[in-house]
Amino acid sequence: MRAPLAIAAAILVLGGLIASVLPEYYLRLFNLSAISAVAVIGLNFAFGYAGLISLGHAAFVGMGAYGLAILTTAWGWSPWLAMPAAIATTAALAALIGYPLLRLRGHYLALATLGLNVSFYIVTSNWIGLTGGTNGIARIPELAIGSLALSGEHRFLCVALVTLAVVAALAAMLHASRHGREMMAVRDDEIASEMIGIDVTRVKITAFVLSAICAAVAGCLFALHVRFVAPEDFTYAHSITYLAMLIVGGEGTIVGAILGAILLTFLPEWLRFLGTAYLLFFGLLMLCILVFLPTGLVGLGRRMRPRSRKTAPSTSVGVPEMTS
Amino acid sequence: MGFTRKDFLGSMIAATMLSLTGAAHGQQAEPVLIGATVPMTGPLSLTGKQYQNSLTMAEEDINKAGGINGRPIKIVFEDTQASNGTAVNAFVKLAQETKPSFFFLSSYSTQNLAVAPELKKVQVPAMYAGGADAVADGGNEWMFRIRPADSVSAEGMVKAAVDVIKAKKPGILYIQNDFGQGGAQTAAKRLEAAGIPVVGMEAYGQNDKDFSAQLLSLRSKGADTILIFNYPQDGALVLRQAKVLGFKMPLVTSSAALVPAALQLLSPADLEGVWGVTDAFMDASVGGRMKDYVERFKAKFGIDPDPYGLAYYDGAFLMAEGMRKVGTDAKALREWLAAVNGWQGIGHVYSYDAKGNGVRDLAVVKAKAGTKTLELVQPVTLN
Amino acid sequence: MADFIQLLVNGLAIGSVYALAAIGFVIVYSATGVVNFAAGQFVMFGTFAGVVTLINAQLPWSVAYGAALAIMALFGALFFITVYLPLRRGSIVTIIIGTVAVGIIMQNAALLSFGSWPFRLPSPLEDRVVNLGGAIISTHALGVVGVTTLMVAGLWVLFNRTSVGIGMRAVAQDLQAAKLMGLKVNRLLALSWVLAAVLAGVAGLMLGPMWFADVNMGDPIALKAFAATIIGGFGSLPGAIVGGLFVGLSEVLGASYVSSAYKDLISFGIMILFLLVRPQGVFGEKIQDRG
Numbered sequence: 001m002r003a004p005l006a007i008a009a010a011i012l013v014l015g016g017l018i019a020s021v022l023p024e025y026y027l028r029l030f031n032l033s034a035i036s037a038v039a040v041i042g043l044n045f046a047f048g049y050a051g052l053i054s055l056g057h058a059a060f061v062g063m064g065a066y067g068l069a070i071l072t073t074a075w076g077w078s079p080w081l082a083m084p085a086a087i088a089t090t091a092a093l094a095a096l097i098g099y100p101l102l103r104l105r106g107h108y109l110a111l112a113t114l115g116l117n118v119s120f121y122i123v124t125s126n127w128i129g130l131t132g133g134t135n136g137i138a139r140i141p142e143l144a145i146g147s148l149a150l151s152g153e154h155r156f157l158c159v160a161l162v163t164l165a166v167v168a169a170l171a172a173m174l175h176a177s178r179h180g181r182e183m184m185a186v187r188d189d190e191i192a193s194e195m196i197g198i199d200v201t202r203v204k205i206t207a208f209v210l211s212a213i214c215a216a217v218a219g220c221l222f223a224l225h226v227r228f229v230a231p232e233d234f235t236y237a238h239s240i241t242y243l244a245m246l247i248v249g250g251e252g253t254i255v256g257a258i259l260g261a262i263l264l265t266f267l268p269e270w271l272r273f274l275g276t277a278y279l280l281f282f283g284l285l286m287l288c289i290l291v292f293l294p295t296g297l298v299g300l301g302r303r304m305r306p307r308s309r310k311t312a313p314s315t316s317v318g319v320p321e322m323t324s
Numbered sequence: 325m326g327f328t329r330k331d332f333l334g335s336m337i338a339a340t341m342l343s344l345t346g347a348a349h350g351q352q353a354e355p356v357l358i359g360a361t362v363p364m365t366g367p368l369s370l371t372g373k374q375y376q377n378s379l380t381m382a383e384e385d386i387n388k389a390g391g392i393n394g395r396p397i398k399i400v401f402e403d404t405q406a407s408n409g410t411a412v413n414a415f416v417k418l419a420q421e422t423k424p425s426f427f428f429l430s431s432y433s434t435q436n437l438a439v440a441p442e443l444k445k446v447q448v449p450a451m452y453a454g455g456a457d458a459v460a461d462g463g464n465e466w467m468f469r470i471r472p473a474d475s476v477s478a479e480g481m482v483k484a485a486v487d488v489i490k491a492k493k494p495g496i497l498y499i500q501n502d503f504g505q506g507g508a509q510t511a512a513k514r515l516e517a518a519g520i521p522v523v524g525m526e527a528y529g530q531n532d533k534d535f536s537a538q539l540l541s542l543r544s545k546g547a548d549t550i551l552i553f554n555y556p557q558d559g560a561l562v563l564r565q566a567k568v569l570g571f572k573m574p575l576v577t578s579s580a581a582l583v584p585a586a587l588q589l590l591s592p593a594d595l596e597g598v599w600g601v602t603d604a605f606m607d608a609s610v611g612g613r614m615k616d617y618v619e620r621f622k623a624k625f626g627i628d629p630d631p632y633g634l635a636y637y638d639g640a641f642l643m644a645e646g647m648r649k650v651g652t653d654a655k656a657l658r659e660w661l662a663a664v665n666g667w668q669g670i671g672h673v674y675s676y677d678a679k680g681n682g683v684r685d686l687a688v689v690k691a692k693a694g695t696k697t698l699e700l701v702q703p704v705t706l707n
Numbered sequence: 708m709a710d711f712i713q714l715l716v717n718g719l720a721i722g723s724v725y726a727l728a729a730i731g732f733v734i735v736y737s738a739t740g741v742v743n744f745a746a747g748q749f750v751m752f753g754t755f756a757g758v759v760t761l762i763n764a765q766l767p768w769s770v771a772y773g774a775a776l777a778i779m780a781l782f783g784a785l786f787f788i789t790v791y792l793p794l795r796r797g798s799i800v801t802i803i804i805g806t807v808a809v810g811i812i813m814q815n816a817a818l819l820s821f822g823s824w825p826f827r828l829p830s831p832l833e834d835r836v837v838n839l840g841g842a843i844i845s846t847h848a849l850g851v852v853g854v855t856t857l858m859v860a861g862l863w864v865l866f867n868r869t870s871v872g873i874g875m876r877a878v879a880q881d882l883q884a885a886k887l888m889g890l891k892v893n894r895l896l897a898l899s900w901v902l903a904a905v906l907a908g909v910a911g912l913m914l915g916p917m918w919f920a921d922v923n924m925g926d927p928i929a930l931k932a933f934a935a936t937i938i939g940g941f942g943s944l945p946g947a948i949v950g951g952l953f954v955g956l957s958e959v960l961g962a963s964y965v966s967s968a969y970k971d972l973i974s975f976g977i978m979i980l981f982l983l984v985r986p987q988g989v990f991g992e993k994i995q996d997r998g
Contacts, residue, residue: 365815366923369818369823370823370825373822373823526967527967527968528962529970531926532958533721533917533918534718534721534958534959536713536717537714537960537961537962537963537967537970538962538963538967540963541962541963544710557825557919557921561919568834568845569713570843585824585825588827589825589826589827589919591834627824
């Protein structure tokens with residue numbers, strides 16, 4: 001129980017400290033990082049724990065975002081009501097899609113989920129009656145508690161950090177639980193898992209639905225932050241970005257998911273001073289990280305740990321996988 | 325063109341200095357900062373590059389003419405890519421770090437829609453060139469459109485089909501994005517209202533390369549004219565494929581198929597029987613300021629200017645005039661712009677309505693037989 | 708009927724390009740196990756190799772085509788050394804993300820060198836058309852179908868009749884065994900990348916005149932090539948061809964007879980259906996073998 005609470009506390013404390021010193025532009029990027037981190041922690045259930053390669057994660061983020069956008073704008077619901085409804089709908093859809101799809105493995109699952117994401121784009125761009133087509137849905141209401149509007153990067157960061165802390169703590173708890181171990185057993189050896197009595201299909205679908213739930217939470221946050229959603233915010237390229245965040249951060253770890261989300265959100269913005277060449281350097285840096293840090297940023301921390309372990313034992317709390 | 329590290333640092337320092345020194349030292353000619361978010365990378369950079377060029381030229385010209393009462397202007401560009409998220413990041417970066425007195429937003433409506441709530445927060449006037457009516461309907465009083473709205477363009481295309489070509493059975497082909505979907509719907513409604521309903525409507529994706537199915541389907545439905553809502557490259561491809569398929573019926577394209585980036589892909593034969601409804605008729609033969617703009621742009625950048633870029637150039641001059649008259653105070657400038665009536669730009673006459681729509685004129689053009697030189701068929705003004 | 712023939716030929720021409728892109732993808736996948744997300748950018752580089760030799764250098768046709776393909780072969784070798792070798796021990800996903808990063812690099816390098824304006828690549832069969840039962844077919848489209856057929860035949864000979872090709876197949880099937888048999892494995896792996904790059908070059912040179920060359924053309928092509936490989940069968944050469952043609956035809960015929968707005972849903976819907984019902988595709992490997 002210690003690790004989840006430590007993670008949640010670390011997120012709130014560090015996040016709060018950062019928020020108190022940064023100007024608004026960086027706060028915005030922090031908000032975006034936190035939203036992505038929620039989605040990437042979700043992806044970590046599917047990929048990091050259960051080994052399911054999904055290139056369709058952005059579609060579930062999109063389902064959550066569109067769910068909230070449609071319920072609040074067309075139906076006039078309060079965001080507080082629309083959020084659980086959108087998340088539940090996304091979870092149900094994920095179960096429905098996952099059931100047939102998860103018989104696939106490796107590259108096959110990757111390309112099937114990629115196809116799913118492309119299909120999501122086509123449907124949201126053309127179902128004008130429901131989604132507004134490529135024009136998207138604008139004027140999504142602000143999140144508010146009573147008369148206090150949670151708008152502006154500062155206040156929104158509170159919402160985003162609390163959500164992230166809760167999601168991360170729950171993820172850490174799951175990781176340490178029997179369910180988490182079952183997922184990793186399925187990832188490492190499906191047949192052996194089956195032999196020791198794990199219901200592989202159930203475990204996979206659970207992981208997939210959990211990942212979609214986190215995605216939907218991120219989607220709702222996204223819709224409430226930008227207050228505008230359009231099909232191009234949820235393309236397969238975004239799915240690849242989520243996966244890249246997980247790999248760059250360090251797959252299989254919650255801290256890695258958060259670090260990866262922060263790095264890949266900030267990196268292109270930092271490189272803006274390079275003018276039109278900045279994306280070229282972004283690609284190069286990403287490639288270098290993959291080549292020189294195959295276990296991601298978290299792996300870099302681990303490599304440095306032997307020296308720091310004796311002096312600072314608390315650092316291992318940040319990586320629950322090491323303690324369990 | 326390159327925005328170097330030095331420029332970046334320079335603008336950062338300038339921004340910091342400005343905020344430190346404040347208005348007290350306003351009389352020392354420190355520049356009026358303008359933010360511009362345009363797509364410089366990704367698929368939209370084809371048009372984005374033109375805005376960057378024309379805004380750069382406007383910056384020089386305005387400064388050469390004495391700037392804003394002695395203060396030069398300085399435009400700081402940030403890239404939006406083809407992404408709404410990046411567009412908002414670029415905007416917020418400028419708003420927070422450069423703190424410009426004015427903004428130019430991109431010409432892509434979804435980017436405009438995504439930026440709109442942020443613009444409302446910073447309360448600085450901005451000009452944008454996205455066409456979708458949804459942007460103006462958003463009721464953001466800080467946004468001013470410098471091009472015809474998509475519904476205006478669609479009406480222009482209907483006018484060309486009905487009045488100029490005398491179409492009896494029009495068909496519509498449109499690109500599946502905010503521009504195409506919106507334009508096609510408006511055009512279909514207007515044609516219906518004019519008593520000549522469309523015989524068919526076909527769509528194509530932004531990345532499609534073969535349009536034979538859509539074109540043949542419209543022909544087999546008996547279309548005698550086809551209205552095409554397109555972007556530059558696909559527009560050129562549609563015109564070529566229509567010729568390869570032996571289509572003889574008149575085609576009416578929207579502005580993008582006849583911008584220089586698209587025209588250079590076509591041969592004179594591809595333009596036979598093609599009418600274009602362009603934002604503005606741009607040719608040195610118009611004379612006056614248009615001739616001057618077209619020739620200097622070409623000399624400076626080595627490529628022909630297009631009407632989208634011209635809209636930004638006009639917009640910059642309109643902004644400068646406002647700043648000269650009422651200063652750089654955001655509220656005063658916004659009010660001045662909202663009251664602009666009959667301002668003569670090079671490409672358009674600007675008169676802003678309550679929704680921030682400023683342009684209601686277009687041009688129907690056609691290529692001179694056997695050449696790629698465009699001729700004005702008739703100007704269109706809608707009310 | 709004339710319209711139907713027209714659509715058929717256009718669908719086949721477009722499908723041929725997808726097929727060639729898919730073949731390049733499949734050769735790399737079966738030889739090296741890499742899912743190359745930069746496959747579409749390879750085709751884009753092929754087109755721009757043509758821009759360099761045909762438009763910038765103004766070389767005569769045969770020299771220009773040869774030079775463009777030589778550039779692509781060099782590029783394939785370079786890719787093998789700078790991307791594949793450093794990444795090859797990574798997990799499947801690391802390699803996927805790695806190739807995506809390379810794709811971003813390639814696309815932006817092209818943007819910086821060539822700018823954002825599209826180019827019109829000439830064709831030796833420039834703009835001529837033939838009338839086929841009322842359908843008007845561009846000779847270039849027929850040429851594309853012809854060249855694809857020739858390439859496919861050549862590949863068949865390479866993989867079945869030459870020791871190099873058989874060696875490549877051996878490496879693809881079992882790298883360790885191939886090593887033990889004394890095959891120069893690295894050289895054969897490099898050759899797979901070179902071959903893939905050259906095929907992408909051919910695809911790029913052929914589609915340049917039909918679609919125009921622009922630096923952002925890669926990703927849409929890669930998507931269609933993925934759909935083609937799944938439908939045809941992952942890792943199967945005949946599958947890539949059948950899949951490519953199928954996707955091309957479904958696009959054109961679907962737009963005509965079903966719905967032009969939802970036509971892409973047809974190819975991707977069928978792709979997902981195939982994955983669910985017959986994941987090995989039409990000709991593919993047995994799915995248990997790889998995962």
